[in-house]
Amino acid sequence: MACSIKSRLSSKMISGVLLMASAFVLYFLYQSEGGKILFLPPIGIALFLFGFYLSFSGTNFYTRFRGMVIFMSFAVLMTWMAWDTGLHDYIVNSSYGSFLAGITVKFSVYLLNAAGYHVTSTGNEITFLGDSKVQSFDVLNACSGADTTILFLAAFVLMLVDQGRLAPVQKLAVCFVCGGIGTYLVSMMRVPLLGIIGYHYGYDTLETYHMYSGYLIFLVSIMVFWYLSLRWINRKQVFSVVR
Numbered sequence: 001m002a003c004s005i006k007s008r009l010s011s012k013m014i015s016g017v018l019l020m021a022s023a024f025v026l027y028f029l030y031q032s033e034g035g036k037i038l039f040l041p042p043i044g045i046a047l048f049l050f051g052f053y054l055s056f057s058g059t060n061f062y063t064r065f066r067g068m069v070i071f072m073s074f075a076v077l078m079t080w081m082a083w084d085t086g087l088h089d090y091i092v093n094s095s096y097g098s099f100l101a102g103i104t105v106k107f108s109v110y111l112l113n114a115a116g117y118h119v120t121s122t123g124n125e126i127t128f129l130g131d132s133k134v135q136s137f138d139v140l141n142a143c144s145g146a147d148t149t150i151l152f153l154a155a156f157v158l159m160l161v162d163q164g165r166l167a168p169v170q171k172l173a174v175c176f177v178c179g180g181i182g183t184y185l186v187s188m189m190r191v192p193l194l195g196i197i198g199y200h201y202g203y204d205t206l207e208t209y210h211m212y213s214g215y216l217i218f219l220v221s222i223m224v225f226w227y228l229s230l231r232w233i234n235r236k237q238v239f240s241v242v243r
Contacts, residue, residue, distance in 0.1 A: 012054055012055070013054070013055045013056075015051075015054055015055075016050075016051040016052065016053070016054030016055030016056070017051065017055055018051070019047045019048070019050055019051025019054065020047070020048050020051035020052060020055070021051075022044075022047050022051075023044040023045070023047045023048035023051065024044075026040045026041075026043060026044035026047070027040075027041075027044055027215075028212060030044070031211050031212055032211070038080075041076065041077070041080040042077060042080065045073045045076060045077055048069075048073065049069070049070065049073055052069055071155065071158040071159070071226070074154075074158055076151075076219075078154040082154075088147055091146050091147065091149065092141045092142050092146050092147050093141060094146075096146060097141035097142075097144055097146035098141055098144075100141075100144035100145055100146050100184075101124055101139055101140065101141045101143065101144035101146075102124070103144075103188075104139055104143065104144045104145065104187070104188050104191050105121050105124055105139045105191075106121075107188050107191075107192075108126060108139065108188070108191045108195060109121050109126060111192045112126070112192050112195055112196070115192075115196070117130070117132075117195065117196065117199060118130045119195070124138055124139045124140070125137070125138050125139075126138075126139060126195060128195075128199060132198070132199045133198065133199060133200065133201065133202040133203070134195075134198035134199060134202060134203050134206060137194065137195060137198055137206065139191055143187075143190075143191055143210075144187070145183070145184045145187030145188060148183055148184075148186075148187050148214075148218050149180075149183070149184075151183075151215075151218060151222065152179060152180060152183045152222065155179075155222050155226065156175075156176055156179060159172075159175070159226065159229070159230070160172065167233045171232075171233055175225075175229040175232075175233070178225075178229075179222075179225045179229065182221065182225060183218070183221065183222065183225070186217060186218065186221045187214075187218070190213065190214065190217060193209075194206055194209060194210055197209050
């Protein structure tokens with residue numbers, strides 16, 4: 001009897017993990033097609049949520065992270081809607097996007113030179129002066145972090161919905177500032193990493209990394225931000241109640 005229950009639980013968890021993995025497969029397919037297959041993101045979100053439920057329902061892990069996973073899924077869905085409605089392009093191509101791209105170029109040139117890769121920049125083009133498998137690469141407005149601002153704002157709005165009635169305004173303001181700065185730093189760090197990959201492995205590897213890494217890196221960083229900030233807010237609230 002115990003073996004039968006354990007077997008069902010194992011098969012349930014494996015099925016859930018496979019569904020979550022299929023969501024990432026759909027993400028890669030969506031990216032490889034240039035974002036043209038617009039129905040893939042909502043399907044991927046649904047598969048991930050159902051897989052998460054199958055794998056972890058009834059566990060402490062599910063109870064602890066259920067809200068965060070649901071909110072992150074809504075944030076991704078809102079971002080997909082921003083792409084579909086043209087809001088993403090409007091933000092990226094605005095003067096705000098150009099300004100952030102210029103900062104990203106200067107930051108990347110400084111960091112690459114500090115790391116021993118001799119580079120210079122002309123406009124938004126970064127050029128390697130030494131022996132490199134990639135002579136130069138452009139930092140477009142889309143690489144500036146302007147688009148991840150949409151994701152962060154969507155995630156923070158959902159955080160406000162969840163915590164806004166309980167958390168003091170000062171704490172939410174600290175989370176907003178730290179999350180915004182952290183999100184932008186993560187976006188900027190991706191550009192010199194692209195340069196280093198291109199320097200050693202060539203343009204094809206750089207392009208593959210560029211295509212698939214952006215939102216995966218962002219989602220990991222925003223989940224870390226969300227986990228730490230909610231943990232901090234809730235801990236402070238518990239402390240104040242006990243006191």
